[in-house]
Amino acid sequence: MKVTVGKSGVHGEVFAPPSKSYTHRAIAIAGLSKDSIIHRPLLSADTQSTIRACEMFGAYIEKEGEDLLISGVEGTPEVPEDVIDVANSGTTLRFMTAISALTEGTTVLTGDNSIRSRPNDPLLRVLTDLGVDAYSTRNNGCAPIVVNGGLKGAIVKIDGSISSQFISALLLACPLTKNSTTLSIKGELKSKPYIDVTLDVIEKAGVEILVEDHNNPKFIIPGNQSYNLEEYTVPGDFSSASYLLAAAAMTNSHVTVKNLFPSMQGDIAIINILKEMGANIYWDMEAGTATVNGGELHGITMDAGATPDLVPTVAVLGAMAKGETIINNAEHVRYKETDRLHAMAVELEKMGIFCKEEKDSLTIRGGEFTGAEVHGWHDHRIVMALTLAGMVAGDTIIDTAESIFISYPNFFDAMRSIGADVVLSEQ
Numbered sequence: 001m002k003v004t005v006g007k008s009g010v011h012g013e014v015f016a017p018p019s020k021s022y023t024h025r026a027i028a029i030a031g032l033s034k035d036s037i038i039h040r041p042l043l044s045a046d047t048q049s050t051i052r053a054c055e056m057f058g059a060y061i062e063k064e065g066e067d068l069l070i071s072g073v074e075g076t077p078e079v080p081e082d083v084i085d086v087a088n089s090g091t092t093l094r095f096m097t098a099i100s101a102l103t104e105g106t107t108v109l110t111g112d113n114s115i116r117s118r119p120n121d122p123l124l125r126v127l128t129d130l131g132v133d134a135y136s137t138r139n140n141g142c143a144p145i146v147v148n149g150g151l152k153g154a155i156v157k158i159d160g161s162i163s164s165q166f167i168s169a170l171l172l173a174c175p176l177t178k179n180s181t182t183l184s185i186k187g188e189l190k191s192k193p194y195i196d197v198t199l200d201v202i203e204k205a206g207v208e209i210l211v212e213d214h215n216n217p218k219f220i221i222p223g224n225q226s227y228n229l230e231e232y233t234v235p236g237d238f239s240s241a242s243y244l245l246a247a248a249a250m251t252n253s254h255v256t257v258k259n260l261f262p263s264m265q266g267d268i269a270i271i272n273i274l275k276e277m278g279a280n281i282y283w284d285m286e287a288g289t290a291t292v293n294g295g296e297l298h299g300i301t302m303d304a305g306a307t308p309d310l311v312p313t314v315a316v317l318g319a320m321a322k323g324e325t326i327i328n329n330a331e332h333v334r335y336k337e338t339d340r341l342h343a344m345a346v347e348l349e350k351m352g353i354f355c356k357e358e359k360d361s362l363t364i365r366g367g368e369f370t371g372a373e374v375h376g377w378h379d380h381r382i383v384m385a386l387t388l389a390g391m392v393a394g395d396t397i398i399d400t401a402e403s404i405f406i407s408y409p410n411f412f413d414a415m416r417s418i419g420a421d422v423v424l425s426e427q
């Protein structure tokens with residue numbers, strides 16, 4: 001599918017979709033609980049992967065209106081009768097790799113070609129230290145992955161520099177083992193706010209994990225616990241909202257985004273990033289509304305260590321801003337659906353924007369740029385970010401536009417509802 005984007009601004013109000021990260025956690029934990037109801041979950045391709053995986057472990061999941069009713073496996077997942085295919089969802093792959101270690105048999109997990117190129121070695125190594133036979137079929141740390149159950153507690157260390165999802169996955173599974181686990185981190189912990197999201201939902205499900213030294217965290221995870229999520233409402237997604245807010249900042253127009261209440265999401269940082277770049281933005285935390293009224297943008301330096309998913313949004317903001325925008329501490333952004341540092345550099349240069357790509361950074365020089373035919377790399381965040389650039393330059397065609405179904409299925413409808421000139425075609 002392609003989207004043609006014309007020069008346009010935004011005006012009016014729009015709701016942020018539910019958080020993908022919170023939805024994954026709520027479904028996975030409900031799947032390990034007894035009976036739960038989840039209000040306002042995000043139903044997207046990625047979260048459908050988590051639903052399917054939980055059903056394969058024996059949970060019963062039914063949609064009722066806007067809610068999900070989940071009868072979980074009460075801590076003992078069944079051995080799946082088939083391979084678990086997570087499609088494009090890295091979160092699902094990591095979480096379900098750890099949860100499969102709780103079964104009495106063997107689970108095979110795979111995904112699409114993007115998933116089968118993403119790293120999992122640190123998780124597989126630590127699962128082995130925790131008594132599980134877990135390996136990559138091609139011995140390269142990538143899916144397909146085979147997990148022979150038998151998770152035991154132990155004192156283990158894990159590399160935190162590639163993905164926080166490995167740690168979140170262990171935090172989800174280890175409370176259900178017989179004995180306790182102590183998990184500490186080797187190297188810098190990237191994407192740390194996502195671990196806070198995990199701990200937030202785990203706590204709401206009645207499971208206790210002690211965190212020593214939040215700056216260099218050690219997780220003390222008592223065994224023999226059980227999840228009881230009961231009822232949970234998913235908050236709005238700040239990563240998805242970043243496109244709505246940036247659209248108004250980049251086109252000097254106006255938007256109010258609703259359903260944006262405080263939570264543990266690291267991508268709440270988009271509020272301060274836009275403010276620092278010169279956007280006129282106000283976040284009413286009580287009302288859960290964030291309003292942008294244009295602004296004169298200038299370049300900033302952004303440390304992407306905690307907020308990798310904002311990188312495509314900040315890259316296109318930088319294309320608009322006066323001066324240079326430097327995105328650093330960003331090597332882990334290369335291990336997403338695509339290598340997003342490289343993808344954004346290649347596509348923005350097609351629009352006439354100077355970009356300098358280095359190992360763990362991307363520098364964007366703001367200035368005039370033109371519409372172009374660009375590639376979306378089958379990556380939802382690349383497609384959504386390039387849509388904003390197209391709204392500034394006009395005459396832009398982006399391919400693989402269907403990838404927005406990964407995290408924001410009605411993105412183009414939402415953008416059109418506030419005035420964006422976006423037209424989809426099946427070409």
Ligand SMILES: O=C(O)C1=C[C@@H](OP(=O)(O)O)[C@@H](O)[C@H](O)C1
Pocket residue numbers: 020021022024091162163164165168190191194308309332336
């Ligand atoms: O735990 C999560 O929900 C996520 C963690 C992040 O990945 P890494 O921890 O691999 O950076 C982020 O990029 C992803 O979109 C969602």
Ligand SMILES: C=C(OP(=O)(O)O)C(=O)O
Pocket residue numbers: 046088089090091092309336337381407
């Ligand atoms: C990388 C992402 O998600 P996942 O790791 O779950 O594929 C994302 O949503 O940008």
